[in-house]
Amino acid sequence: MKKRGIKKVVLMILSGLAVLLILTLVVLFASSGIMKQPLYLQPWERTYSEQFDDPRIRLAAHGLLAANGHNMQPWKIRLDTKDSRVFYLYADSDRLAKQVDPYARQTMISQGTFLEYVQVAGGELGYKTVLELFPDGNYDEQNLIEDMSIKPVAKVTLMKTSPQHSPLYSFIFSPDTNRGPYENTPFTEEQLSQLASINNEDDLTLKIYQDKENMEKLGNYAIKGAIIESSIHRINEESAAIFRANEYQKNKYRYGFSLEGQGTSGVMKHIMQGLITILPSINSEKTTADIFVKSTQTAINHTPAYSMIITKGNTRIEQVKSGMLYSRLVLNAHRLGFVMQPPSQVLEEYPEMKEQYSNIHRGYTNAGSTIQMFFRLGKPTQAFPQTMRRDVMDLMDTEY
Ligand SMILES: Cc1cc2nc3c(=O)[nH]c(=O)nc-3n(C[C@H](O)[C@H](O)[C@H](O)COP(=O)(O)O)c2cc1C
Numbered sequence: 001m002k003k004r005g006i007k008k009v010v011l012m013i014l015s016g017l018a019v020l021l022i023l024t025l026v027v028l029f030a031s032s033g034i035m036k037q038p039l040y041l042q043p044w045e046r047t048y049s050e051q052f053d054d055p056r057i058r059l060a061a062h063g064l065l066a067a068n069g070h071n072m073q074p075w076k077i078r079l080d081t082k083d084s085r086v087f088y089l090y091a092d093s094d095r096l097a098k099q100v101d102p103y104a105r106q107t108m109i110s111q112g113t114f115l116e117y118v119q120v121a122g123g124e125l126g127y128k129t130v131l132e133l134f135p136d137g138n139y140d141e142q143n144l145i146e147d148m149s150i151k152p153v154a155k156v157t158l159m160k161t162s163p164q165h166s167p168l169y170s171f172i173f174s175p176d177t178n179r180g181p182y183e184n185t186p187f188t189e190e191q192l193s194q195l196a197s198i199n200n201e202d203d204l205t206l207k208i209y210q211d212k213e214n215m216e217k218l219g220n221y222a223i224k225g226a227i228i229e230s231s232i233h234r235i236n237e238e239s240a241a242i243f244r245a246n247e248y249q250k251n252k253y254r255y256g257f258s259l260e261g262q263g264t265s266g267v268m269k270h271i272m273q274g275l276i277t278i279l280p281s282i283n284s285e286k287t288t289a290d291i292f293v294k295s296t297q298t299a300i301n302h303t304p305a306y307s308m309i310i311t312k313g314n315t316r317i318e319q320v321k322s323g324m325l326y327s328r329l330v331l332n333a334h335r336l337g338f339v340m341q342p343p344s345q346v347l348e349e350y351p352e353m354k355e356q357y358s359n360i361h362r363g364y365t366n367a368g369s370t371i372q373m374f375f376r377l378g379k380p381t382q383a384f385p386q387t388m389r390r391d392v393m394d395l396m397d398t399e400y
Pocket residue numbers: 065066067068069070071106107109110113175176177178179261341342343344345386387
């Protein structure tokens with residue numbers, strides 16, 4: 001009789017706990033927005049661009065899937081009203097990350113990543129894309145912000161040809177960046193030469209390192225960069241301002257950072273999003289900084305190779321071309337089964353990073369040259385989800 005009573009109490013406690021757990025999960029999932037359609041992922045659908053009749057918009061819909069600094073998607077498109085084959089790409093000066101990218105260098109690289117995706121998609125859809133960079137001349141650097149709205153980064157002319165299937169095309173729809181651990185297996189000579197041959201620009205240098213000494217040195221730059229950057233309040237504020245905690249925010253903004261970028265998906269993503277939404281304090285500046293440094297260290301410990309794109313100078317055209325090469329590498333790397341991630345901190349031009357910036361440049365370039373991209377390269381141990389993208393019609397500049 002007594003035993004049965006205890007059993008009953010235990011059962012009651014257990015069912016109470018189960019109800020509590022279910023209620024907690026319901027609240028977490030509702031706060032995360034689990035029932036919301038992820039509109040911010042629609043541009044990744046292979047049929048997304050087909051809803052547009054204008055081939056210029058179709059191609060721009062592919063361009064916006066490219067990697068870009070801080071996921072700001074700093075692109076504006078003006079369709080030529082007189083020539084239906086032509087559109088202009090402008091850097092969107094409302095989408096700068098001024099603290100981490102004070103000279104808008106990464107913003108210009110992100111113009112190049114976009115243009116390369118446009119070119120690859122163009123071939124597939126039956127358009128040769130003729131690019132003219134800065135057709136109205138270079139920016140006046142003293143009036144950079146105003147000039148961004150006046151001077152296009154590129155004039156893109158579509159010349160109708162027969163569609164040519166590109167083995168790179170389908171990789172446009174894969175997530176661009178993988179911040180997870182990679183297998184530590186070194187690249188074979190053949191793989192290295194395959195990757196090196198992707199650079200067909202004389203004025204760009206592509207370097208790949210996998211020897212012990214350089215791996216150690218470059219890993220040190222990556223971790224030092226992460227430690228320095230995560231200790232700077234104004235930079236943390238800039239990143240926090242574009243962090244989207246749940247599905248409601250991701251659908252509203254469709255740019256910036258989210259948990260997908262940290263490799264979190266599925267049920268775990270919704271539990272985390274729910275927690276951060278209900279208790280924003282768990283995502284405090286200190287916690288975020290600690291997680292960033294720790295995940296950078298894990299990434300470094302699981303990186304078989306680093307790579308760099310180096311330019312002779314640091315012109316806007318060189319920056320754009322570096323972005324084009326970066327996208328070309330992303331697509332080719334994915335085709336070969338590899339992934340990439342740029343731990344860019346050490347290349348950023350704010351005062352606190354000056355010493356590390358100078359050291360890495362002194363160690364790896366000739367005087368006057370610039371490392372435009374520094375990135376990890378390897379075989380992934382974990383798939384990463386796609387991240388937010390805006391609707392292509394949001395890129396259209398109607399003021400023209
Ligand atoms: C110029 C440039 C700089 C970047 N810097 C970093 C970086 O420092 N750390 C990082 O993890 N990803 C970096 N990225 C990757 C972007 O954060 C990423 O492309 C963006 O968030 C969109 O995500 P996705 O590439 O997975 O689509 C950079 C990309 C570009 C083009």
